[in-house]
Structures are given as structure tokens and as C-alpha cells.
Amino acid sequence: MITRHFLSIPASADAPARRVHYRKCGQGPVLLLVHQSPRSSKEYETLMRAWGQHFTCIAPDSPGFGQSCPLIGEPDITDFARALHQFLDALGVKHCHAYGFHSGGIILAHALKQQPLRFAALAIGGYPSWTAEEMAMFGARYAVPFQPTSYGEHLTWVWNRVLEQSWFFPWFDVRDETRMRVAHADLARVQAIVMELLDAGDAYRLGYNAALQAAPWTPPVDATTSPVLISAYAGDPLQAHLDRLPPLPAMWRTNRAADPADHEADCLAFLLEHRGEDCPALAQDTDEGFVCVNGGMLHWKGTSGAAELVLHAPGAELAEPGPEQIAVDVPGHGLSDPADNLLATLESVRIAFGTNRIVLPPVPQGDADKLYPDLTPQRFGEHLARAWGISRAEALFRPWYAAQADAAIPVNQAAITPQAIALRTRARLRAGKAARQWHDALVKAQQ
Structure with missing residues (x-):
């Protein structure tokens, strides 16, 4: 089972405290998994379940991605590498195996540069060796600013940006010569990456730019480091970069895999060649x-043992809890897994935390069939525009679909800023069909 945790990194002389979200699965020596940009640790869930048979897989969200706080200023690759060491230190892990794909591999390579013997073994999936011209091109065009706009036009861009990044590399260079062999229109995959970009917001540029502007690095041939495998599969645009690498130390080697499955198998075999230390008790x-309730993970925030368990409205997500309160993302909302019986699941959460009572939100006004339209991902991202339109209208009318004088509510300027609408849109997209499920459960609970 994959569990999820938060861990605070203490403040230092030049940086404030920050919070890291991480996933954990399996048993055995620790294997650190560092994701690519603009993803989160969620991309490794399938891999964690497979490799968790051999390792205690720990996958953090890199700073600024997923649910982890960003680094301050304009961090470079050394800052992201240092942040990884800070995470391991706070977690209580002194020595471990590691795997990273693309920009995750770049971060790990520079973490190795900082501490050459911290990893029992390091496997990298696709390691770039950019030319100066490529770095200049990527720096100017690859990670463009991503800010919400009043009417959601940015969502059209983000959907097509993610959709076409599997068609061309780089995504903005649309030519026959740049077509990729792995092109797809898998709506579930596109939606997952879009949601991760919505989580990161404009901070996605920091991780991307740090990796894209990182000078190619390999140690001198006589250097002593942990063992390293650089592997790339056919169809990965970085496979050609294996030919660009200079002579490598004796403990480093490269691998050309036929496909992603072979690449993962080769990396796992390499990691298993090297012994690791037992997993220590991990901090959180x-x-x-x-x-964990009924086999699902529910996100909470507050003080264990508080008097009240506070729940949010359908299609929303938890707010900051008050004193003596615990706030929870209702199943299927926010960061919580879905559940079949919401009221029974929430009662189990109340018992688990020892709270005296559950504070329910009011049932939203309006026709439930109209309040929660279908937001299933569509080929050209139309569902994103629908979610944005609803999230804007709900700040102007109640119910949101009744655009008429007698349904108008006082305008709250703070509620119609692009940033506020963006948060409500993300919450509504996360909830999807669970919003109607929660609405119906509220009606039942308050009858």
C-alpha cells in the first residue's frame, strides 16, 4: 500500500522552513525516487508498487511541485540538489539507493556531485547533455510564465501544451523533424499532468529552468562516486544524448533499452546489484x-484529539482548521481517495481522531442535476473551460447556473480574482463526480 506524508524542513540562515509531501511504499532498503518536471511523486505510484517488493520506496514531491512548498527566489540545480539532501536529513535517511527520470535524474546527479557517496547506487532515466544553443533555446521558450487569467484562457494553453508534448520535442517546435514516436491522445494521462501543472502553478518554471539550464555534468574518469547507470529507451529523445557523454568513471555505465518496460527492468536489476542499509524510522x-480508512487515504489538517471534525462543501476542499478543529478533505475531494459510503467513512475518521462531533456544511442551494455537470476530460480540454466558468459564476450567483437578477449575490472582489477562481476550479476538477455523491450524502444526513 502507498501511504502519504508531510515533512517540514527546518528554516536555515538563508531560507524559511518549508513543507515536503512524500509517498512511501514497500519494505527493505530505502530507494529514493525523484520525479520529472512538471510532475509529482504520483507519477511513480505504479513503479513504487512493483519495486516496493525489493525496496522501501520514498518519492517526494520536488520543491514547487505536487504538494511541496517551492524554494525561494530563482533556484538553480544546485539548490534543488541541496534541497534533496535536506529532505533526506530531515527524514532520517543517511544512505540509500536512488532513481530519477529526466529532470529528476539531473537533480540526483547534482546531488551526487555534492555528496559523491551518499547513494548506494543511482539509476538515471535519460540524462541530457545540452549544447549551449539548446540551453539558450529552452531557456527562452520551454518554460513560459503560467498565470491564471480572469476568463480561464490559460487553461486552453495548458491542455494543448501537455497534449502536444508527447507529439513533438521540444513541444513548441512543430515540425516533421521533431515528431516523437510516443505520441498519444490518452485523456487520462493528459488530465493527470494538467492537474499537476495546476498544483505547481507558475512555480513549475523553477524546476524546469533549473534542469534545462544545468550545465552537463559527469565526474572525471578517475573520480570515486557511488555506482551510476544512465539508461534511455528507444523513443526517448534523450537516448541520443548517450553518444554525447564524455568518458565515464569505472563505476558509471550506460544502457540502451528497447522500451520503457525494459528500461525499468534494467534499472531495477542494476539497483539490486548493490546492497543497501535497512530502512530507519522515517520522520513525518x-x-x-x-x-488510512477502509483502504483509502484521507487528507487531514489540524490537531489530533480536537473536539470538531470540520467538513467542506461539495466540490470544494479543506480550509484551514480553527482551534480545536481538524479539517478533512471529504473522500474523492482534494487530496483524499474516493470511498463508496461517505458518511460511514467520515464517521470512521471521527472515531480515529477521537473528535466529539462532525460539523457538516449546509446543503448547497439549487437543483443537484444542474449544480454538478459532467467534467469528464474531453479531447480538446472543453471540460476545463466548463469548470472555470462554473467557479467564476458561483461567486456572482446562487445557484451558479441561475444567471438572473433574483439569484445575484453581493460581489466579493477577493472571490473573483483569477487566483481565487483558479483554486476553486482545481478543487472542482479534483472532486469530479464525487461532488454530487457528497451533495446526496449531505441531503441524507440532514433529513
């Missing part, structure tokens, strides 16, 4: 995290 925060 105690004021926010995830509780």
Missing part, C-alpha cells in the same frame, strides 16, 4: 497528513 509531521 503531526499537524497534517493522511489517515
Whole structure:
């Protein structure tokens, strides 16, 4: 089972405290998994279940991605590498195996540069060796600013940006010569990456730019480092970069895999060649995290043992809890897994936390069939525009679909800023069909 946790990194002389979200699965020596940009640790869930048979897989969200706080300023690759060491230190892991794909591999390589013997073994999926011209091109065009606009036009861009990044590399260079062999229109995959970009917001540029502007690095041939495998599969645009690498130390080697499955098998075999230390007790925060109920993980925030368990409205997500309160993302909302019986699941959460009572939100006004339209991903991202339109209208009318004088509500300027609408849109997209499920459960609970 994959569990999820938060861990605070203490403040330092030049940086404030920040919070890291990480996933954990399996048993055995620790294997650190560092994701690519603009993804999150969620991209490794399938891999964690497979490799968890051999390792205790730990996959953090890199700073600024997923649910992890960003680094301050304009961090470079050394800052992201240093942040990885800070995470391991706070977690209580002194020595481990590691795997990273693309920009995740770049971060790990520079973490190795900082501490050459920290990893029992390091496997990298696709390691770039950019030319100066490529770095200049990527720096100017690859990671463009991503800011919400009043009417959601940015969502059209983000959907097509993610859709076409599997068609051409780089995504903005649309020519026959740049077509990719792995092109697809898998709506579930596109939606997953879009949601991760919505989580990161404009901070996605920081991780991308740090990796794209990182000078190609390999150690001198006589250097002593942990063992390293650089592997790339056919169809990965970085496979050609294997030919660009200079002579490598004796403990480094390269691998050309036939496909992604072979690449993962080769990396796992390499990692298993090298012994690791037993997994220590791992640190986690105690004021926010995830509780396992009926086989699902529910996100909570607050103080364990508080008097009240506070729940949010359908299609929303938890707010900051008050004193003596615990706030929870209702199943299927926010960061919580879905559940079949919401009321029974929430009662189990109440018992688990020892709270005295559950504070329910009011049932939203309006016709439930109209309040929660279908937001299933569509080929050209139309569902994103629909979610944005609803999230804007709900700040102007109640119910949101009744655009008429007698349904108008006072205008709250703070509620119609692009940033506020963006948060409500993301919450509504996360909830999807669970919003109607929660609405119906509320009606039942308050009858």
C-alpha cells in the first residue's frame, strides 16, 4: 500500500522552513525516487508498487511541485540538489539507493556531485547533455510564465501544451523533424499532468529552468562516486544524448533499452546489484497528513484529539482548521481517495481522531442535476473551460447556473480574482463526480 506524508524542513540562515509531501511504499532498503518536471511523486505510484517488493520506496514531491512548498527566489540545480539532501536529513535517511527520470535524474546527479557517496547506487532515466544553443533555446521558450487569467484562457494553453508534448520535442517546435514516436491522445494521462501543472502553478518554471539550464555534468574518469547507470529507451529523445557523454568513471555505465518496460527492468536489476542499509524510522509531521480508512487515504489538517471534525462543501476542499478543529478533505475531494459510503467513512475518521462531533456544511442551494455537470476530460480540454466558468459564476450567483437578477449575490472582489477562481476550479476538477455523491450524502444526513 502507498501511504502519504508531510515533512517540514527546518528554516536555515538563508531560507524559511518549508513543507515536503512524500509517498512511501514497500519494505527493505530505502530507494529514493525523484520525479520529472512538471510532475509529482504520483507519477511513480505504479513503479513504487512493483519495486516496493525489493525496496522501501520514498518519492517526494520536488520543491514547487505536487504538494511541496517551492524554494525561494530563482533556484538553480544546485539548490534543488541541496534541497534533496535536506529532505533526506530531515527524514532520517543517511544512505540509500536512488532513481530519477529526466529532470529528476539531473537533480540526483547534482546531488551526487555534492555528496559523491551518499547513494548506494543511482539509476538515471535519460540524462541530457545540452549544447549551449539548446540551453539558450529552452531557456527562452520551454518554460513560459503560467498565470491564471480572469476568463480561464490559460487553461486552453495548458491542455494543448501537455497534449502536444508527447507529439513533438521540444513541444513548441512543430515540425516533421521533431515528431516523437510516443505520441498519444490518452485523456487520462493528459488530465493527470494538467492537474499537476495546476498544483505547481507558475512555480513549475523553477524546476524546469533549473534542469534545462544545468550545465552537463559527469565526474572525471578517475573520480570515486557511488555506482551510476544512465539508461534511455528507444523513443526517448534523450537516448541520443548517450553518444554525447564524455568518458565515464569505472563505476558509471550506460544502457540502451528497447522500451520503457525494459528500461525499468534494467534499472531495477542494476539497483539490486548493490546492497543497501535497512530502512530507519522515517520522520513525518503531526499537524497534517493522511489517515488510512477502509483502504483509502484521507487528507487531514489540524490537531489530533480536537473536539470538531470540520467538513467542506461539495466540490470544494479543506480550509484551514480553527482551534480545536481538524479539517478533512471529504473522500474523492482534494487530496483524499474516493470511498463508496461517505458518511460511514467520515464517521470512521471521527472515531480515529477521537473528535466529539462532525460539523457538516449546509446543503448547497439549487437543483443537484444542474449544480454538478459532467467534467469528464474531453479531447480538446472543453471540460476545463466548463469548470472555470462554473467557479467564476458561483461567486456572482446562487445557484451558479441561475444567471438572473433574483439569484445575484453581493460581489466579493477577493472571490473573483483569477487566483481565487483558479483554486476553486482545481478543487472542482479534483472532486469530479464525487461532488454530487457528497451533495446526496449531505441531503441524507440532514433529513
